[in-house]
Amino acid sequence: MKVTAIGTGYVGLVTGACLAEMGNHVVCLDVNAEKIRILNDGEIPIHEPGLLEVVRRNVAAGRLQFTTDVDLAVKHGTILFIGVGTPPDEDGSADLQYVLAAARSIGQRMTDYKVIVDKSTVPVGTADKVRAAVGEELAKRGLSEMAYAVVSNPEFLKEGAAVEDFMKPDRIIVGSEDEQATLLMRALYAPFTRNHDRLVVMDLRSAEFTKYAANAMLATRISFMNEMALLAEKVGADIELVRRGIGSDPRIGYSFLYAGAGYGGSCFPKDVKALIQAAQGEGIPLRVLTAVEEANERQKMLLVDKVTARFGADLSGRHFAVWGLAFKPNTDDMREAPALVIVQALLKRGATLTAYDPVAMPEARRLLAKELASERLRFSERADQALEGADALLLVTEWKEFKSPDFDQIKSSLKQPVVFDGRNQYEPALMKALGIEHWGIGRGRNDCL
Numbered sequence: 001m002k003v004t005a006i007g008t009g010y011v012g013l014v015t016g017a018c019l020a021e022m023g024n025h026v027v028c029l030d031v032n033a034e035k036i037r038i039l040n041d042g043e044i045p046i047h048e049p050g051l052l053e054v055v056r057r058n059v060a061a062g063r064l065q066f067t068t069d070v071d072l073a074v075k076h077g078t079i080l081f082i083g084v085g086t087p088p089d090e091d092g093s094a095d096l097q098y099v100l101a102a103a104r105s106i107g108q109r110m111t112d113y114k115v116i117v118d119k120s121t122v123p124v125g126t127a128d129k130v131r132a133a134v135g136e137e138l139a140k141r142g143l144s145e146m147a148y149a150v151v152s153n154p155e156f157l158k159e160g161a162a163v164e165d166f167m168k169p170d171r172i173i174v175g176s177e178d179e180q181a182t183l184l185m186r187a188l189y190a191p192f193t194r195n196h197d198r199l200v201v202m203d204l205r206s207a208e209f210t211k212y213a214a215n216a217m218l219a220t221r222i223s224f225m226n227e228m229a230l231l232a233e234k235v236g237a238d239i240e241l242v243r244r245g246i247g248s249d250p251r252i253g254y255s256f257l258y259a260g261a262g263y264g265g266s267c268f269p270k271d272v273k274a275l276i277q278a279a280q281g282e283g284i285p286l287r288v289l290t291a292v293e294e295a296n297e298r299q300k301m302l303l304v305d306k307v308t309a310r311f312g313a314d315l316s317g318r319h320f321a322v323w324g325l326a327f328k329p330n331t332d333d334m335r336e337a338p339a340l341v342i343v344q345a346l347l348k349r350g351a352t353l354t355a356y357d358p359v360a361m362p363e364a365r366r367l368l369a370k371e372l373a374s375e376r377l378r379f380s381e382r383a384d385q386a387l388e389g390a391d392a393l394l395l396v397t398e399w400k401e402f403k404s405p406d407f408d409q410i411k412s413s414l415k416q417p418v419v420f421d422g423r424n425q426y427e428p429a430l431m432k433a434l435g436i437e438h439w440g441i442g443r444g445r446n447d448c449l
């Protein structure tokens with residue numbers, strides 16, 4: 001099939017590349033000429049495991065191309081995916097300007113039947129707005145009778161596992177009220193659902209809602225566990241054991257129950273806010289979700305609170321090593337990363353820092369330029385070098401290379417062996433046996449503030 005992906009971010013690029021992998025002919029369009037230049041140079045603008053290989057293979061096979069040429073892109077696809085950003089507006093609601101601009105650019109150019117697919121995360125009712133925007137542009141061209149369908153097909157991939165998630169989806173949601181479009185979407189996704197029947201077709205509004213409800217539920221699990229971890233510290237329970245204890249109940253399950261330094265990323269914070277805001281507009285205050293957000297804001301400061309509980313409120317003269325900056329492992333994405341809050345809060349309290357992240361440092365350099373210029377924050381090219389002369393180590397992102405570090409080296413490099421383990425990577429009993437003072441999240445009374 002002929003497919004166009006509008007937007008070459010995490011979602012658009014992965015969608016385009018993975019659809020090409022199944023034999024479709026795909027054109028990826030972006031307004032950002034620099035991204036298209038990088039892609040046409042045979043590289044990818046983001047860090048995403050396995051993506052570069054898929055992109056190169058399909059470009060070489062002539063099934064995948066990248067362009068800034070809107071005419072070419074709109075003409076090419078029968079199915080056009082809109083995968084542009086939907087960042088939060090000032091009040092937290094989703095800003096639809098990029099989605100609607102993409103819709104208009106389609107309406108300004110299309111000359112035959114198109115299936116226009118909202119893949120971006122968009123509030124309920126957006127499909128109607130997209131349909132209206134396309135219709136208005138067609139009307140301006142005297143083409144009001146031209147047929148087209150608008151479909152909602154929210155994306156559930158996780159950064160760091162995007163290719164795998166796209167290729168082996170748990171489910172595919174298709175919101176469609178147009179028979180021909182539904183047929184085309186089923187055919188497009190057939191290679192991805194061959195071994196199961198998890199393509200769920202529903203009305204447009206339910207599909208749009210499903211995406212927000214899914215992210216809201218996942219964020220709720222995390223904040224719930226983070227609050228349980230706070231309590232576990234007070235009552236002397238270990239949240240890791242509790243996690244295993246409750247996860248074995250199939251009604252609860254093991255996923256997304258890890259207490260930590262708070263959730264970040266481009267989606268949970270933004271989508272939770274947008275859902276609260278949308279509900280507010282309908283006169284339905286979402287009390288649970290409001291608390292989820294508050295709990296997360298508090299959680300991002302927890303490691304800092306533990307550091308000040310240990311070293312005092314004034315951290316002048318103290319130096320710390322920070323391992324991990326990305327909002328989660330296997331990505332260079334720093335959007336809403338808890339590390340940003342932690343780094344800034346420690347610097348504000350007078351500390352100096354040396355930070356290390358396996359892939360996110362270029363992005364962190366951009367976002368923390370002011371802090372770097374102050375020379376109180378430095379980056380280290382290696383994890384072990386970051387430890388030299390620090391008063392303690394803070395683990396913020398659980399990259400694999402931090403899972404089994406050389407604890408002897410940690411002990412000898414730090415001024416005193418103190419580890420603030422923001423992702424519960426190390427067993428308290430082992431740390432004790434090694435003579436390392438370990439501050440985890442909810443691992444019993446030792447973690448109390």
Ligand SMILES: NC(=O)C1=CN([C@@H]2O[C@H](COP(=O)(O)OP(=O)(O)OC[C@H]3O[C@@H](n4cnc5c(N)ncnc54)[C@H](O)[C@@H]3O)[C@@H](O)[C@H]2O)C=CC1
Binds near residue numbers: 007029084157266
């Ligand atoms: N990042 C993720 O893991 C996931 C994101 N989503 C949703 O997907 C959407 C996109 O997210 P990301 O890929 O992370 O965004 P992103 O910010 O990485 O990429 C968006 C791209 O769209 C381009 N763009 C903007 N307007 C355009 C236009 N009119 N024509 C062509 N290109 C245009 C931008 O230049 C940018 O390259 C958002 O709504 C997000 O909530 C959904 C699931 C997962």
Ligand SMILES: O=C(O)[C@H]1O[C@H](OP(=O)(O)OP(=O)(O)OC[C@H]2O[C@@H](n3ccc(=O)[nH]c3=O)[C@H](O)[C@@H]2O)[C@H](O)[C@@H](O)[C@@H]1O
Binds near residue numbers: 328
């Ligand atoms: O809508 C989106 O953009 C995506 O948002 C999340 O994916 P992502 O943000 O890439 O990453 P997650 O793995 O969900 O992690 C989000 C945050 O939650 C934190 N987290 C996750 C799991 C957990 O048990 N505990 C926890 O603190 C992570 O450290 C990270 O900061 C969802 O998992 C995807 O299904 C969804 O498509």
